[in-house]
Amino acid sequence: QAQLVESGGGLVQAGGSLRLSCAASGLTFSSVTMAWFRQAPEKEREFVAAITGRRLHTDYADAVKGRFTVSRDNAKITMYLQMNSLNPEDTAVYYCAGDPAGRANSVSSYRNWGQGTQVTVSS
Numbered sequence: 001q002a003q004l005v006e007s008g009g010g011l012v013q014a015g016g017s018l019r020l021s022c023a024a025s026g027l028t029f030s031s032v033t034m035a036w037f038r039q040a041p042e043k044e045r046e047f048v049a050a051i052t053g054r055r056l057h058t059d060y061a062d063a064v065k066g067r068f069t070v071s072r073d074n075a076k077i078t079m080y081l082q083m084n085s086l087n088p089e090d091t092a093v094y095y096c097a098g099d100p101a102g103r104a105n106s107v108s109s110y111r112n113w114g115q116g117t118q119v120t121v122s123s
Helices: none
Strands: 003-007 010-013 018-025 034-039 046-051 058-060 068-073 078-083 092-098 117-122
Touching: 003 092, 018 034, 018 092, 018 117, 034 078, 046 068, 046 078, 058 068
Parallel strands: 010 117
Antiparallel strands: 003 018, 018 078, 034 046, 034 092, 046 058, 068 078, 092 117
């Protein structure tokens, strides 16, 4: 049974930065694609970023390209999301997910999810 635990969320002013972490267990971590999603109030969960296991190929949603950076440390079994130039539209609960059965940017591809961490950006 995979377990994913996010941390690093909080309240930040617009223009600020946060770094989220996702600690994983129960996965062959270095072999699987990992991803970040987010869900704002009354909105559907949406893709943010993904990173493959060994070759470290990355993919980003258009809304975060150039501002967010996804990375991973396979030795620490942890994935990160560095978020810069935050704006109020980035306010959401951020979830990590792992080992997709299909497309890495699709919510329906994942059955392994963390509990989420709240990110709030004030204007």
